Amino acid sequence: MPTVHFTDTAGTVRDIEGNVGDSVMETAVRNGVPGIVAECGGSLSCATCHVFVRDDDFAALPPMEDMEDEMLYGTAVDREDNSRLSCQLRLHEGQELHVTTPETQV
């Protein structure tokens, strides 16, 4: 099973097992991980599922599409080089993904 390690701004880590094919956003929201709002439910319309991905994990992710890139300019906490929208990140078998949630999403 893939596992996502969510760290919040206070440093609290939550390790959540996800299902292959689910997005990181879904994995967070269904389990009530604070720090991911995801108003649009993964439609790539809200930019409230912003995460910072640990650098080594980031490099292994598929590249983002233009729409995600543009949406990232509107996040509540400014984007950084390792920013992604977590609804666009699909989990695959055996994946270990480390992400940090921003202080606020709205």
Place this chain on the structure above:
Amino acid sequence: MAGKETDLLIVGASQSGVQLAISLRALGFEGHIKLLGDEDHRPYQRPALSKEFLQGTVESESLIFRSNDYWDEHNVTLVKGARIVRVEKGADGSGVAHAASGESFAFKRLALTVGARARHMDVPGGDLAGVVYLRNADDALNLKRIAPEATDVVVVGGGFIGLEAASSMHKMGKRVTVLEYGPRLVGRAVGTDTSEYFLDAHRGRGIDIRLNARIARLVDSGEGAVSGVELEEGTVVPAQIVLIGIGVIPNTELAEQMGLAVENGVVVDSNALASDGTTVAVGDVANMPNPLPGAPAGERIRLESVNNAIEHAKVAAYSLMGRREDYAGIPWFWSNQADLKLQIAGLSLGYDSTVVRRDDERGKFSVLYYRGGQVIAVDCVNTPLDFMAVKSALAKGQNIPAGAAADPAVALKSITTDA
């Protein structure tokens, strides 16, 4: 239902009701919460019903808001399949809600998050097989079940849901015709520039759209199923599925029975309190003061959007905790129709002028709405940067002067001014 006493009974277990429960727990509400709804499904998100779910690109499991464990851990009891038909309530806010099954649910405080239902079309042939609506999961499951057999689909109503469903059905290989009664698409929610844009875009993608369409009747195949839609001028548009999307009606019956003020929804104050001062009403069912910063006092609105359900529920959660907090954030909405990604920020209610930004080469389009020189809203198609710029300007009380905004090459963010 003995055992835990219900401190808060939430009637309607969807976007608003779910958010209200979540927000109350986040604020430290310790009482027991019962989240009750009449559907037989665990609470789920509606937007995908006309989009990804209909097209089969997401599973039903993905639409569920929260895992069962989450509700257990947060001391929220879910009740499915219970339709409340009558409420007795005292002046202190407590009372008993009676379900159609005869079961009753006592509460100390009550929240009405009962949303809205699809408006039914009164037309000869309206009850033939194949005539469908799209408001809830059962509707969507039914539509998915009958879709494979159909080659021709007529969508009645060119609003958001009609156009989303039309785009989805078109993508699924159907011949799709949209019959809109009015002179333009989405007339209730967007201005004429955006209507025109969508008309051209959908026609260009192969959807037959007829404006000012007058329907005479739905035609019977001879076997009790619909075979077409006859227009008043006599032509018949073939259809094995007729999807009716002509808007919604807020579910105000309980509020009326309780004697609450009702006018295009349950009338609430800026703290989501109904006219009895104790019941909260939230989301699609609520008629509230226009929440846009700077809106004229006394102006009211009923919004049908996920964002509003969420933000309004937060206001109601504070209210139930005895705190008065304003509606936060800028209302926004999205609608995905084929490759057209519409995002709306702000509320265009009362606008007096617009500025169109259009770059056809890059497939980008947006319209800014102004009221007395101040930007109040934007419709954006495939232009998230414009959406984000206006949303952020509105949130900060800034303006984007109309003159400079007209050039689509100029980044709106760069011309934003302190109002």
